[in-house]
Amino acid sequence: MDHQGGPFTKMVHAGQEPDGTGAVTVPIYQTSTFAFPDADTGAARFAGQEKGFIYTRLGNPTINACEQCVKALENGQFAIATSSGMGAVSTVYLALLGQGQHMVGTASLYGPSRVLAEKHLARFGVEATFVDTSDLQQVERAMRANTKLVYVESPSNPAMIVTDIAKVAAIAHRHGALLAVDNTFASPHLQKPLDLGADISLHSVSKFLNGHADVIGGIIITRDPELGARLRATMTILGCNMDPHQAFLVLRGVKTLGLRVERAQANAMAIAQYLEAHPKVAWVRYVGLPSHPQYELAKRQMAGPGCVLSFELKGGIEAGKTLMNSVKLATLAVSLGGVETLIEHPASMTHASLSREERLAAGITDGLVRLAVGIEDGEDLLADLDQALSRV
Numbered sequence: 180m181d182h183q184g185g186p187f188t189k190m191v192h193a194g195q196e197p198d199g200t201g202a203v204t205v206p207i208y209q210t211s212t213f214a215f216p217d218a219d220t221g222a223a224r225f226a227g228q229e230k231g232f233i234y235t236r237l238g239n240p241t242i243n244a245c246e247q248c249v250k251a252l253e254n255g256q257f258a259i260a261t262s263s264g265m266g267a268v269s270t271v272y273l274a275l276l277g278q279g280q281h282m283v284g285t286a287s288l289y290g291p292s293r294v295l296a297e298k299h300l301a302r303f304g305v306e307a308t309f310v311d312t313s314d315l316q317q318v319e320r321a322m323r324a325n326t327k328l329v330y331v332e333s334p335s336n337p338a339m340i341v342t343d344i345a346k347v348a349a350i351a352h353r354h355g356a357l358l359a360v361d362n363t364f365a366s367p368h369l370q371k372p373l374d375l376g377a378d379i380s381l382h383s384v385s386k387f388l389n390g391h392a393d394v395i396g397g398i399i400i401t402r403d404p405e406l407g408a409r410l411r412a413t414m415t416i417l418g419c420n421m422d423p424h425q426a427f428l429v430l431r432g433v434k435t436l437g438l439r440v441e442r443a444q445a446n447a448m449a450i451a452q453y454l455e456a457h458p459k460v461a462w463v464r465y466v467g468l469p470s471h472p473q474y475e476l477a478k479r480q481m482a483g484p485g486c487v488l489s490f491e492l493k494g495g496i497e498a499g500k501t502l503m504n505s506v507k508l509a510t511l512a513v514s515l516g517g518v519e520t521l522i523e524h525p526a527s528m529t530h531a532s533l534s535r536e537e538r539l540a541a542g543i544t545d546g547l548v549r550l551a552v553g554i555e556d557g558e559d560l561l562a563d564l565d566q567a568l569s570r571v
């Protein structure tokens with residue numbers, strides 16, 4: 180029942196059968212620990228010989244339902260929910276990398292995902308090389324004998340670079356490495372990395388999966404039992420578990436994932452076309468525009484171009500600031516993937532932790548503005564941008 184049906188059916192039902200009470204909505208099991216019927220059962224649960232809950236950091240029915248649902252959306256076998264997207268990234272890195280080992284990543288990653296590798300894991304002897312993963316030759320050249328992980332964000336935040344997941348999976352596997360894909364920007368509705376050959380897919384659930392800008396969370400999905408067990412063991416020892424209340428909100432948000440993404444995507448397409456034709460706009464980077472360098476690849480790999488775009492005004496960062504200060508409907512805030520439209524400046528906000536050289540190499544120019552389009556009326560969003568651009 181769980182894993183059958185189309186994507187919209189799975190969003191509403193997967194992992195969410197009524198429990199013994201008949202509750203139609205999965206209840207919030209707000210408990211830290213679970214009573215054992217007797218000592219032998221407690222011991223058997225700890226030994227993994229008997230199924231059953233023990234302690235919420237290790238598992239909980241509400242969190243479990245959230246994991247089952249998202250896992251079904253990406254055709255995975257195992258899912259591990261985490262306290263945040265960074266909790267998911269940390270779990271993947273720490274589960275797969277050790278002293279003397281190396282990872283290759285997308286240069287234009289979400290800033291902290293890169294900083295975690297380059298500045299923190301480096302202290303423990305892990306090496307990292309960040310390249311433009313849309314260029315397969317750069318990926319191939321970066322691989323070393325000790326490369327254990329290739330870590331791709333596609334589309335990438337905020338340069339919207341698209342990486343060929345199937346081809347990078349083949350490179351990684353040929354070198355004995357695993358491929359993890361941060362699928363946050365596409366969401367499970369538009370891209371299924373495991374179907375394309377990735378070993379791991381992960382998300383900041385704070386974005387599209389939850390969708391209402393009221394939860395921080397993350398999730399990791401895989402098909403491999405050994406990998407699933409290793410990732411879960413790492414998450415529980417790090418202690419970056421999702422909370423039952425978070426899981427309840429995410430389950431509620433996921434029910435409308437497809438509806439939200441499809442509507443926001445239609446708005447994003449209209450805005451991208453409007454901006455590309457505007458005389459004050461220098462360039463627009465949107466996966467759905469034929470001007471995007473990986474437009475054809477994205478059409479093959481994704482079910483749609485998504486809801487986020489970046490652009491730069493001819494007047495550079497000063498013009499961009501005027502625009503960001505002049506919008507009235509769009510909100511000046513970081514994050515994305517919610518029902519509301521958000522606008523931000525990556526160089527001074529989400530990607531300020533990278534050096535200017537690193538940002539430029541990753542395609543994040545000083546004047547780049549990121550627009551995460553929501554589900555408002557498209558005409559209202561266009562009118563808002565139009566009045567803001569008239570002030571530039």
Ligand code: LCS
Nearest residue numbers: 263264265289363383385396513514529
């Ligand atoms: N991966 C991607 C692609 C992200 O965009 C983010 C957050 C994370 C991981 C981390 O997730 P978190 O821990 O925040 O749940 N991206 C943000 C952004 O672009 N603006 O604010 C946060």
